[in-house]
Amino acid sequence: MATTSEIVPRVRRGASVTLRRKRLTGIALTAPAMIAIAITVLYPLLWTISLSFQKFDLAVGAPAASFVGFDNYARVLTSPGFVAALTQTVGYVVTTLIVELIVAMPIALLLNRATRGSRVLRLIIAIPIMIAPIVASLAFKFLFSNGYGFINAALSAVGIDPPSWFASVWLARGTVLVTNMWLALPFVILVLLAGLSNVPAELNEAAKTDGANAWQRFTRVTLPLLKPAILIVLVIRLADAFRVFDSVYVLTGGGPANSTDVMSSYLYRLMFSNTDFAGSSAATVLFVLVVGVCAGAIFFILRDRTDKP
Template structure:
């Protein structure tokens, strides 16, 4: 091979190598840009989870020692699962989650369907419906605590105007549960409403026009056109609400602190008591992992249910 031919081959190879390097940089650039956020997310999420796993596997009480003393394996989980108080809290948590999410979805979807129509004053109506979510849970709970007051509350005052005697709402098991459920639904239905209303406004008009031409009534259009098209938004709204409802703490702590007699005690209340009242880090870590597993299980069941409905 002559010197001229070697130089020509080298000249052809150089642009090819430069092109491959540029292509690699272009493909790697999104990952490099996302790396800081992913690293921060790993530190903010993965580290607490690993710490809770470590704490749950060791005997650790801050009143006795500031460091874990011995490896106990699944002993903390066994102790939690053998405690009847945990199963009572689990029942309350699941019942509350199912009731709250079902009511929030039903009311939020109904309000979104109404607000999506061309009705007078719909901008004002949308603003009023979104307003509750802007308040913090602590403020909402404090305001409703005054409203539920057995003697001076405005709710009992309104009931007295129609001849119904005063009800000590936060002292009875079921009335306390209903009071907390009402606060949660009032506060968080706005989120479901906002998500579903945004999705409704993005739906194409052609499927609805075709359904009207085919003679479908309002119920048929809702069930066979609107809800299937809203399925991604429904999944987002329900996932967020399930995650936050399962770990409800603020409203319960302000209104009843888990009482009366554990009727409103959720797993988050148990976790708080273990960590900040008796300083049992191992029990708190076990409760945290169990709460994470319950949340993941409910999310999986929701995704499975919607996916199965989509297939059928």
């Protein structure tokens, strides 16, 4: 009969073997996904970083690529086109995030009430999510068109002289903002609705009993509990707004006079129109760093305030 001193080592060896098998199984199951990520994400990223430090020409008989250090970064950072595109992109991102939250919040609060027709309204609001951005941009281009657009026709019908939406700097920027808001608002509303469903009704009832008005209940009870949902909205919409391209390309093409140029359209023109692959690679790396810093700052600020007792 085996003694305790013989059984314990066997049990430990068996547990160790089982643990190793679980680890190997986990590695085997995740390996295909990790390989796919390495091929589709990591390799292009490293290749782009490598190109940003080189100088090369695609012409036949051109000299081989050579290492130039940070020359491409210095050239891009001193380029008026890059500075203007980055400034306009940041301005667009800040504006669209603020406006989307201001517009989506009351709509989400209204839909959160158990009123008749709220489910149908939720379904209608979700429709833009199912439409491709390029299709929505083409639809809005027809709406804002000078010659046959519905908006200008409606303005003319009521005696208002219709403007030229794509010839004015701020009107062109407004068309881009409205188009992207129409596409993004459903996502923001649905996320806020999900956050509102987690707010206990008892807290609002208790605050109402204590004499708090509607604004005080919103700012003191509802809004603090919505911070996780707002964090999700800000981080996801931040990355999405920074990479806006479809609406700019279809509606304005970056005009008039590059006033609606954003980083995506600037990088597209720099790479495919000017065939400046080294410069566009450096601009891409800088752009990714800016997006990462902004997203990380928002996540850190909201998470820090949320975690405080």
